[in-house]
Amino acid sequence: MALIYFDHNATTPLAPEALEAMLPYLREAFGNPSSPHRFAEAPAAAVRTARSQVAALFNVPAKDLHFTSGATESIHWAVQGALALHPERRHLITSAVEHPAVLKLCRHLEQQGVAVTYLPVDREGRLRLHYLEAALRPDTALVSLMAANNETGVLFPIEQIAELTRARGVLFHVDAAQTAGKQPLDLARVPIDLLSFSGHKLHAPKGIGALYIRSGLNLPPLFFGTQERGRRGGSLNVPAIVGLGEACRLAVASLDGSSAAVAALRDRFEAGVRALFPAARINGGAAERLAGTSNIGFPGYDGEAIVQRLDRAGIAAANGAACVAGGSQASHVLMAMHKDEALANSAVRFSFSRYNTTAEVDEALAALAHVLSTLAPEAAAAQGG
Numbered sequence: 011m012a013l014i015y016f017d018h019n020a021t022t023p024l025a026p027e028a029l030e031a032m033l034p035y036l037r038e039a040f041g042n043p044s045s046p047h048r049f050a051e052a053p054a055a056a057v058r059t060a061r062s063q064v065a066a067l068f069n070v071p072a073k074d075l076h077f078t079s080g081a082t083e084s085i086h087w088a089v090q091g092a093l094a095l096h097p098e099r100r101h102l103i104t105s106a107v108e109h110p111a112v113l114k115l116c117r118h119l120e121q122q123g124v125a126v127t128y129l130p131v132d133r134e135g136r137l138r139l140h141y142l143e144a145a146l147r148p149d150t151a152l153v154s155l156m157a158a159n160n161e162t163g164v165l166f167p168i169e170q171i172a173e174l175t176r177a178r179g180v181l182f183h184v185d186a187a188q189t190a191g192k193q194p195l196d197l198a199r200v201p202i203d204l205l206s207f208s209g210h211k212l213h214a215p216k217g218i219g220a221l222y223i224r225s226g227l228n229l230p231p232l233f234f235g236t237q238e239r240g241r242r243g244g245s246l247n248v249p250a251i252v253g254l255g256e257a258c259r260l261a262v263a264s265l266d267g268s269s270a271a272v273a274a275l276r277d278r279f280e281a282g283v284r285a286l287f288p289a290a291r292i293n294g295g296a297a298e299r300l301a302g303t304s305n306i307g308f309p310g311y312d313g314e315a316i317v318q319r320l321d322r323a324g325i326a327a328a329n330g331a332a333c334v335a336g337g338s339q340a341s342h343v344l345m346a347m348h349k350d351e352a353l354a355n356s357a358v359r360f361s362f363s364r365y366n367t368t369a370e371v372d373e374a375l376a377a378l379a380h381v382l383s384t385l386a387p388e389a390a391a392a393q394g395g
Contacts, residue, residue, distance in 0.1 A: 012324055012373070013324045013326070014324060014325045014326065014366075014370045014373060014374055015326045015365075015366075016325060016326055016327050016360040016361060016362060016366070016370075016374060017326045017327060017328045017359075017360075017361055018211075018302060018361040018362060018363040019160050019161075019163075019188060019211070019302075019303060019328070019359065019361035020328055020361070021210045021211065021216065022210060022211060022212060022213045022363055023213065023363075023365060024213060024214070024215055024253070025213035025214070025256070025257055025260055027256055027260060028213060028214055028215070028252075028253040028254075028256040028257045028260070029253070031252050031253060031255075031256040032215070032249040032250070032252050032253045032256075033249075034052075035052075035053060035056060035248045035249040035252055036249050039052040039053055039056070039248075040053075041053050042245055042246075043056075043057050043246055043248060044236070044237060044245070044246070053246075053248045056248060056251070056252050056255075057246055057248060057251055057252075058072075059252075059255060060251045060252050060254060060255025060256075061075050061077075061251075061255070062255075063255035063256065063258045063259045063262075064220055064254060064255055064258045066258065066259075066262055067190065067191065067258040067261060067262055068195060068196070068197045068205065068222060069196045069197060069198045069199075070197045070198065070222055071225060073225075073239070074222055074223055074224065074225055075220050075221075075222055076220060076221045076222075076223060076238045076239075076241055076242050077218065077219075077220055077238060077242070077246065077247070077251055077254075078206075078218075078219045078220060078221055078242060079217055079218065079219060079247075080208040080209070080210070080216070080217060080218065080219035081109075081111065081185065081187040081206050081207055081208040081211075081219050082111040082208075083219065083221075083232070084206030084207070084208075084219050084220065084221035085109075085111050085112055085115065085154070085183075085185060085206050086111075086115060086232060087206075087221055087229070087231075087232040087242075088152075088154065088183040088204040088206055088221060088229075089102065089112070089115055089116075089119075089152060089154055089183065090115075090232065091204075091229040091230055091232065092151050092152035092181050092183065092204070092229070093119070093124065093151050093152070094230050095151070095181075095227075095228070095229065095230070096151045098149070099149045099150060099151035100123060100124050100125060100149055100151070101124070101125045101126075101127070101147050101149045101150045101151060102116060102119065102124060102125070102126045102127070102150070102151060102152050102153075102154065103126075103127045103129065103142065103145050103146070103150060103152070103153045103154070103155075104116055104126065104127075104128060104129070104153075104154045104155060105128060105129040105130075105131065105137055105155055105156070105166075106128045106129065106130055106131060106342070106346040107131055107135060107156075107159055107161075107342070107343045107346045107347070108154075108155070108156055108185070109156065109160055109185060109187065111185075112154055112156075112185060113342075116128075125149075127145045129141050129142055129145060129155075130346065131164075131346055131347055132347070132348075133347055133348050133349075134164065134294050134295070134296045134297040134347070135159055135162045135164035135293070135294040135297055135343070135346075135347050136164060136166075136297050137155070137166045137167065139167060139170055139171065139174065142171060142174065143174060146174075146175075146178050146180060150178075150180045151180075151181065152180065152181045152182070152183055153171065153175050153180055153181070153182050153183070154182075154183040154184075154185065155168075155171060155182075155183075155184065155185070156184070156185040156186075156187070156188070157184050157185065157186045157188065157189040157193065157195070158188040158189045158193065158299075158300045158303075159188070159294070159343060160187065160188050161293075161303075161305055161341060161343040161344070161359055162293050162294035162297075162299065162303065162305045162343060162344075162347075162359075163188070163294060163299040163300035163302070163303025163304070163305070163361075164294040164297045164298070164299055165189075165193070165297070165298045165299060165300065168184060168195070168200065168202070169200050172200050172201045172202050173201065175201075176201040181203045181204065181227075182201075182202055182203050182204070183202075183203065183204040183205070183206070184202050184204070184205045184206070185206055185207075186205050186206065186207040187206070187207050187208050187211050188211060188300060188303075189207075189300065190207035190208075190211065190212055190261075191211070191212030191213075191257065191258065191261030191265070192212070192261075192265075192269060192272075192300060192301065192302065193269070193300065194265060194266075197222065202222075202224070203223075203224045203227055204221065204222065204223060204224070204227070204229070205221070205222040206219065206220070206221050206222075207219055207220060209250065209253065209254040209257060212257050212258070212261055213257045213260070213261075213363070214250070214253045214254040214256075214257035214258075215249075215250045215253045215254070217247065217250055218247055218250035218251060218253065218254045219254075220254070223241075229241070231243065264364065268364040269301045270301070271364060272301040272302040272362050272363060272364060272366070273301035273302070275302075275362045275366055275367075275368065275371055276301060276302055276303070276304050276360075276362055278368065278371050279304060279360060279362075279371045279374070279375065280292055280295075280304055280306070282371070282372070282375040283306055283375070283378065286375065286378070286379045286382070287308065287382060289308075289309050289310070290306050290307065290308055290309075291306065291307035291309065291353065292304065292305070292306055292307075293305040293306070293307055293344060293347065293349065293357060294347070301362075302361050302362040302363060303359070303360075303361050303362075304359070304360045304361070304362075305344075305357055305358075305359045305360075306357065306358055306359075306360065307344075307349070307353045307354075307356045307357045308356045308357075308358065308382070309352070309353060309356055310356070311356050311382065311385055312355060312356065312385075313329050313355055313356045313357045313358045314329055314355075315385055316358050316378075316381055316382075316385065317329055317358055319381040319384065319385065320358075320374075320377060320378065320381055323377040323380070323381065324377070325373075325374050325377050325378075327358050327359065327360050328358070328359045328361075329341070329357065329358060329359065340354035340355050341354050341357060344357055360374075
């Protein structure tokens with residue numbers, strides 16, 4: 011059975027070029043780049059090259075890029091660091107549809123006496139600037155928002171938000187886990203203070219990410235040590251850093267063309283779904299979205315059952331964020347978009363990448379048609395039919 015992977019928002023396959031770039035640093039060039047001898051030379055040079063490659067993706071100085079274990083660590087560093095920078099400011103602003111890495115941190119901070127405002131979104135998942143403007147306070151330490159939603163792909167107006175926060179003297183952190191390598195973002199032009207992302211979302215290995223810290227922003231470290239200019243302790247994961255650098259180089263080289271190709275795959279898939287099931291709902295479909303994300307509600311069906319049947323047919327899809335998949339609660343993102351619980355529970359997320367093909371889309375549509383036909387009696391029973 012051929013396996014088809016449509017869950018790239020959860021994680022991506024490692025790019026072959028990234029793997030090849032990593033291998034020397036898993037074999038002969040194994041030295042610690044911080045060591046004082048010749049075994050450190052090749053790893054240290056590779057880290058410098060990778061830092062420049064990652065920085066080029068966002069058009070920032072290489073010195074402002076700090077390697078971490080991934081987006082979750084970077085988010086914690088950004089949010090807690092912003093609070094530490096301004097201890098007199100005890101207010102954060104985020105949105106109701108953020109990733110659990112942000113939401114759970116914010117709820118923890120609320121227990122520590124920090125006030126948090128959770129901005130609403132509309133039925134398409136869009137964030138309206140006037141809600142943010144009204145929420146800003148003199149004691150706001152940080153606005154932390156995602157560039158694109160991981161479940162629906164809906165994009166937030168990051169450039170306008172950056173202009174607003176800069177004008178009000180408030181730090182702005184962007185969770186770019188879903189947009190890095192997929193959506194252009196020039197930080198030399200957009201005044202963002204902090205930006206986090208993970209390598210495994212753009213065909214780099216797991217366990218590596220980065221935090222961009224704007225020049226002049228003296229963010230205190232999350233982990234103490236001597237590495238990363240004294241701002242993030244711990245021996246550098248050289249092979250993963252090299253893989254991240256190569257993945258970013260590939261993304262820079264193919265960003266425009268691959269985005270259009272992936273959008274074409276998504277549009278073909280959604281058109282096919284509507285043809286076989288006209289009642290399908292594209293959650294966030296009227297908003298500006300990431301090219302490769304399609305969140306589809308199947309009224310009358312159980313989304314988890316669809317995902318399970320697709321998996322048996324060799325098609326990988328998801329119900330929502332991988333970190334909360336399998337739970338019994340409806341998606342917090344879809345509920346925040348004012349969907350009823352039944353529709354939220356019927357949703358399936360399909361996410362595509364440049365490695366997918368038209369043939370895979372057509373094969374998945376055929377499998378989906380079969381799955382819906384086999385589940386129809388169960389759906390009817392659930393509705394009392």
